[in-house]
Amino acid sequence: MKGIIFTEFFDLVEQAFGFEVAEKIIDECDLPSGGVYTAVGTYDHTEILALVGMLSKITEIPAPQLLVTYGRFIYPKLHAQLKGMGLEFGGSFELFSSLDNIIHPEVLKLYPDAELPNFNATKLNDHQLLLKYSSCRPFAHMAEGLILGAAEHFDENLSVTLEHHNTDDNFYTDITITHQ
Numbered sequence: 001m002k003g004i005i006f007t008e009f010f011d012l013v014e015q016a017f018g019f020e021v022a023e024k025i026i027d028e029c030d031l032p033s034g035g036v037y038t039a040v041g042t043y044d045h046t047e048i049l050a051l052v053g054m055l056s057k058i059t060e061i062p063a064p065q066l067l068v069t070y071g072r073f074i075y076p077k078l079h080a081q082l083k084g085m086g087l088e089f090g091g092s093f094e095l096f097s098s099l100d101n102i103i104h105p106e107v108l109k110l111y112p113d114a115e116l117p118n119f120n121a122t123k124l125n126d127h128q129l130l131l132k133y134s135s136c137r138p139f140a141h142m143a144e145g146l147i148l149g150a151a152e153h154f155d156e157n158l159s160v161t162l163e164h165h166n167t168d169d170n171f172y173t174d175i176t177i178t179h180q
């Protein structure tokens with residue numbers, strides 16, 4: 001997993017809970033990296049899971065809620081990267097429908113070793129989109145936060161529902177997005 005995910009996570013933790021909490025979650029987790037991350041490095045996704053789990057334990061906020069908050073927090077940074085790649089979208093449904101066929105191929109040009117989730121988009125009607133999220137990582141709630149971050153960016157009122165269908169080695173989630 002790219003280091004920007006880790007560095008931005010610690011930015012959120014420090015802003016929301018303070019530097020001491022950020023230090024505490026690093027100290028409490030036995031991380032192969034030692035909790036030292038660079039934005040361009042690559043790290044095992046289990047480290048972010050351990051960090052989120054420890055933050056959940058310390059703050060008593062459920063991990064899924066923390067991941068949604070984090071997705072909302074990081075969306076503006078990721079959107080800025082899209083602009084840097086020359087990618088612009090008129091609204092969230094256009095952006096979500098472009099994840100696998102436009103955005104992810106461009107990301108892979110910059111980061112060929114990135115392991116990206118798959119998003120199969122199906123327009124259900126003029127107000128609903130179904131995203132089928134599949135990944136070897138359990139980050140559907142982070143995707144939910146990114147969706148809500150996109151809604152804020154595009155000034156749209158979206159609701160999101162998740163239906164999980166997980167197996168031993170993959171995480172599948174149907175994400176239904178409704179434009180209110």
